Amino acid sequence: MRADKLIAASGMGSRKEIKELFRKKRVMVDGKIMTDPSIHVDPEKSCVEVDGKKIGYKPYIYLMMNKPAGYISATEDDYTQTVIDLLPQEYMHYAPSPVGRLDKDTEGLLLLTNDGELAHRLLSPKKLVPKVYQAVVAHGVSENDILAFRKGIYIKEDDFTTMPGDLKVVKDDTHPLCEVKIFEGKFHQVKRMFEKTGNKVLYLERVCFAGLELDKNLKRGEFRELNLKEEQKIKSIGDMKNEKS
Numbered sequence: 001m002r003a004d005k006l007i008a009a010s011g012m013g014s015r016k017e018i019k020e021l022f023r024k025k026r027v028m029v030d031g032k033i034m035t036d037p038s039i040h041v042d043p044e045k046s047c048v049e050v051d052g053k054k055i056g057y058k059p060y061i062y063l064m065m066n067k068p069a070g071y072i073s074a075t076e077d078d079y080t081q082t083v084i085d086l087l088p089q090e091y092m093h094y095a096p097s098p099v100g101r102l103d104k105d106t107e108g109l110l111l112l113t114n115d116g117e118l119a120h121r122l123l124s125p126k127k128l129v130p131k132v133y134q135a136v137v138a139h140g141v142s143e144n145d146i147l148a149f150r151k152g153i154y155i156k157e158d159d160f161t162t163m164p165g166d167l168k169v170v171k172d173d174t175h176p177l178c179e180v181k182i183f184e185g186k187f188h189q190v191k192r193m194f195e196k197t198g199n200k201v202l203y204l205e206r207v208c209f210a211g212l213e214l215d216k217n218l219k220r221g222e223f224r225e226l227n228l229k230e231e232q233k234i235k236s237i238g239d240m241k242n243e244k245s
Contacts, residue, residue: 001043003029003039003048004019010055011092011094021050022036027050028052029041029047030046044057061091062234063112063223063224064110064212065086065218066107066108066221066222067110067220068086071085073110084097086223097114097119098112099113099209100122100209101185103188106205107204107206108134108207108214109207109212118234118235122234125184129210129237131206132206133179134170134207135177135178136175136178137199137201138175138200139174141167141178146168149166149197151164152164153197154196158187160186162184163183163184167179212234
């Protein structure tokens with residue numbers, strides 16, 4: 001690929017600014033000063049440096065965010081802040097997008113990436129990608145409610161029955177804390193499933209997605225890049241068997 005495009009992919013500046021780097025002889029390729037921004041380099045083998053600093057190339061970015069309430073899971077909106085507004089400018093050239101959606105008032109684990117193929121796999125109903133939520137609900141959960149979740153709940157308004165999910169009570173209180181595991185992501189699904197059992201979600205947080213657990217060190221609104229092990233875990237999703245496990 002062209003050297004100027006490789007440098008641009010690292011977020012070092014605009015096309016005009018990068019051309020200026022070449023003009024001022026601040027770019028080196030394999031130990032030699034380069035003034036031609038159109039020179040082709042091998043992203044994996046060539047050593048490209050700017051002011052002595054090696055420029056690494058990566059086409060994709062994978063971010064774990066602890067989404068706060070009040071932000072929508074979108075790349076842009078005319079009226080409401082989006083999760084992209086929480087990212088610093090240095091990530092903008094990657095053009096990351098949220099993988100799926102969390103409701104505006106729902107918090108927790110949100111994956112953002114510019115890897116469209118992976119995002120498609122993670123969102124495919126056929127992959128049965130697990131999603132785990134913690135929900136605080138208005139009143140007690142019965143054994144019948146647990147069985148209803150396990151069987152699948154009919155949503156009359158949309159004329160569909162949810163796939164079987166797992167519901168368990170983590171803390172039995174005036175407003176019980178529950179854990180819900182589902183394998184699809186219909187509109188307001190967890191909230192609507194509870195509504196159909198006569199309950200109401202007061203607070204909802206996603207704590208696990210596609211095998212990734214929310215990093216407890218991330219405060220609301222914070223994010224970090226996935227480590228290599230986490231990347232490998234989500235990329236293996238294409239090899240997942242169609243099993244609810």
